[in-house]
Amino acid sequence: MQNPWWHRAVVYQIYPRSFADADGDGMGDLRGILAHLDHLAGLGVDVIWLSPVYPSPQDDNGYDISDYQDIDPVFGDLAGFDELLAGVHARGMKLIMDLVVNHSSDEHPWFAESRSSKDNPKRDWYWWRPAREGMEPGAPGAEPTNWGAAFGGPAWEYDPVTGEYYLHLFSRKQPDLNWENPEVREAVYAMMNWWLDRGVDGFRMDVINYISKDTTLPDGPVRPGIAYGDGSASYMNGPRIHEFLHEMHERVFAGRSQELLTVGEMPGVTIDEAKLFTDPARGEVDMVFQFDHVWVDRGEDPWLLYPLRLTDLKAILGRWQAGLAENGWNSLYWNNHDQPRVVSRFGDDSPQYRVRSAQMLGAVLHLHRGTPYVYQGEELGMTNAPFATIADFRDIEALGQYVQAVDQEGRSPEDVLKVLRARGRDNARTPMQWDASPYAGFTTGTPWLAVNPNHTQVNAEAAVEDPDSVYHFYRKLIALRHEEPAVVYGDFTMLLPHDERLYAFTRTHGDTSLLVIGNFTGESVRAEIDDAAAWQAAELLLTNAAAPEDLVLQPWQAVIYRRI
Ligand code: TEU
Numbered sequence: 338m339q340n341p342w343w344h345r346a347v348v349y350q351i352y353p354r355s356f357a358d359a360d361g362d363g364m365g366d367l368r369g370i371l372a373h374l375d376h377l378a379g380l381g382v383d384v385i386w387l388s389p390v391y392p393s394p395q396d397d398n399g400y401d402i403s404d405y406q407d408i409d410p411v412f413g414d415l416a417g418f419d420e421l422l423a424g425v426h427a428r429g430m431k432l433i434m435d436l437v438v439n440h441s442s443d444e445h446p447w448f449a450e451s452r453s454s455k456d457n458p459k460r461d462w463y464w465w466r467p468a469r470e471g472m473e474p475g476a477p478g479a480e481p482t483n484w485g486a487a488f489g490g491p492a493w494e495y496d497p498v499t500g501e502y503y504l505h506l507f508s509r510k511q512p513d514l515n516w517e518n519p520e521v522r523e524a525v526y527a528m529m530n531w532w533l534d535r536g537v538d539g540f541r542m543d544v545i546n547y548i549s550k551d552t553t554l555p556d557g558p559v560r561p562g563i564a565y566g567d568g569s570a571s572y573m574n575g576p577r578i579h580e581f582l583h584e585m586h587e588r589v590f591a592g593r594s595q596e597l598l599t600v601g602e603m604p605g606v607t608i609d610e611a612k613l614f615t616d617p618a619r620g621e622v623d624m625v626f627q628f629d630h631v632w633v634d635r636g637e638d639p640w641l642l643y644p645l646r647l648t649d650l651k652a653i654l655g656r657w658q659a660g661l662a663e664n665g666w667n668s669l670y671w672n673n674h675d676q677p678r679v680v681s682r683f684g685d686d687s688p689q690y691r692v693r694s695a696q697m698l699g700a701v702l703h704l705h706r707g708t709p710y711v712y713q714g715e716e717l718g719m720t721n722a723p724f725a726t727i728a729d730f731r732d733i734e735a736l737g738q739y740v741q742a743v744d745q746e747g748r749s750p751e752d753v754l755k756v757l758r759a760r761g762r763d764n765a766r767t768p769m770q771w772d773a774s775p776y777a778g779f780t781t782g783t784p785w786l787a788v789n790p791n792h793t794q795v796n797a798e799a800a801v802e803d804p805d806s807v808y809h810f811y812r813k814l815i816a817l818r819h820e821e822p823a824v825v826y827g828d829f830t831m832l833l834p835h836d837e838r839l840y841a842f843t844r845t846h847g848d849t850s851l852l853v854i855g856n857f858t859g860e861s862v863r864a865e866i867d868d869a870a871a872w873q874a875a876e877l878l879l880t881n882a883a884a885p886e887d888l889v890l891q892p893w894q895a896v897i898y899r900r901i
Contacts, residue, residue: 343598343623345825346383347815348710352674353390353412354398356713356769358780367413367421376797378428380716381815384598385425386541388674389435394444396510397733401442405528422536431538433598438525439544440511448512455499462521463512464504474500483556485565489737508733516548516581526588539598546603549575564745573605579613582621600668602626608660615665624668624708629653631676640748640756645683647837647857655831658706667707671698672715677764681721685859691718693893696810696881700895701840701855703814706829713769717800718807721764722789731786735761770796813879823849838862852898856890864888875900
């Protein structure tokens with residue numbers, strides 16, 4: 338089979354709410370995106386992934402959809418969407434939509450019907466269950482299972498209309514759709530076909546490995562100090578997940594002549610599962626987002642910060658590289674709208690090393706085998722934000738988890754805040770920093786989430802003007818992927834797996850070998866690798882500091898050498 342186009346592609350994620358506001362209401366919109374398409378074309382990305390722009394009560398910033406076939410007035414309308422799509426295509430890029438079909442909004446007409454009576458034809462479109470046996474419906478602890486929801490509290494909401502509970506793995510305004518029901522699946526496929534017919538180029542599929550549940554819904558294990566049970570064994574990679582995704586592929590993607598891209602977001606996916614999901618012969622999805630590497634600094638206690646161990650990060654990413662080497666395909670990411678900013682997390686966001694460490698992280702990621710994703714502002718080296726108190730956060734996850742941890746589990750507010758400051762999703766959601774003006778060129782109104790004060794230094798205008806910026810380094814990384822087949826196809830070999838300071842590997846394709854080294858420290862470090870002299874003499878394709886001597890890397894330096 339011919340290699341698919343997306344092996345060579347780089348994807349850029351836009352979180353529309355925080356990207357660019359054209360109408361001054363403090364929230365980003367489609368016209369704002371349209372006005373900045375040249376920034377993306379200049380960077381050289383191939384695909385844009387739009388986080389949800391559909392009508393939504395915005396309980397989870399659009400990941401709670403009340404109409405799958407329209408645009409929220411906050412963002413624009415369908416005509417504006419078509420214009421944006423045409424603008425993307427005119428610049429030779431593609432656009433993929435966010436597909437959020439594990440759950441809908443509780444304000445979706447489907448759910449309104451489902452909740453209305455036990456014999457409504459759509460009753461079974463969601464997961465309704467009676468109270469735990471022998472318990473009073475609605476009483477504390479009477480939920481059908483002990484599961485906790487991702488955003489705090491129980492995963493079941495009591496609905497007095499019919500005296501039963503509905504399942505919501507995320508907020509109570511995000512009821513889970515019942516994929517066991519074939520009508521649900523048909524409705525989703527019809528909607529997907531409608532968007533593809535409109536010209537979109539594929540989908541990023543939200544928590545798509547949660548759609549098949551163990552229908553017996555057993556209680557989950559409870560960890561000490563945590564208020565609710567963990568139900569994930571009953572819905573992560575559930576019993577019918579491969580069947581559902583294959584069916585979706587058949588009903589939506591197979592037989593289309595467009596060049597499409599599908600990527601499944603899959604928390605908890607294993608390498609063995611990912612091989613199945615991404616094996617082209619099985620017809621499921623093109624690639625998945627796995628979470629192992631962004632969970633590297635998580636431990637037993639959710640409210641403790643664990644420092645990065647570089648050897649762990651290398652072991653995880655190395656395993657994924659090896660696991661999908663023969664069949665299947667990796668997606669590569671440090672950042673998205675759910676993750677803290679990588680330069681603050683794994684780099685050094687102080688003025689001295691922010692640019693250099695952001696560049697090093699970019700080089701290490703983009704030189705792996707797989708399709709890299711750039712999250713808005715990552716190409717500027719945007720950092721975490723200075724959240725002072727819980728009142729500064731807007732994210733339903735931060736606010737909900739805070740309440741559960743502090744009020745129900747008795748944690749100290751300071752401990753919880755410390756973790757939210759480091760890991761909270763709002764770090765990724767502060768407005769895009771376009772220039773040094775008061776609201777960073779994001780809006781003329783009042784931004785829905787405070788602009789990071791460092792926008793006076795960290796912004797697109799300054800970065801585009803500065804040849805040594807993170808932006809231009811990312812531009813070169815993307816160009817390198819387009820020009821050098823070894824970046825796309827080369828075999829991956831991890832070097833120095835036990836080294837806590839350097840991340841080093843080779844990529845080999847035919848006669849071409851690349852050596853990549855990233856220094857994850859603020860000190861100079863010499864790379865003790867085999868063949869060091871030959872590499873030192875090889876062509877230095879890209880670096881973010883002076884060319885090393887004797888393979889001694891400066892603080893946070895990255896090097897990419899090529900030998901033919
Ligand atoms: O996220 C799914 C997910 O598992 C996590 O990344 C999530 O952000 C949370 O940290 C779990 O505790 C997806 C979307 O990317 C996220 O923005 C949505 O909030 C979520 O699904 C629900 O749609």
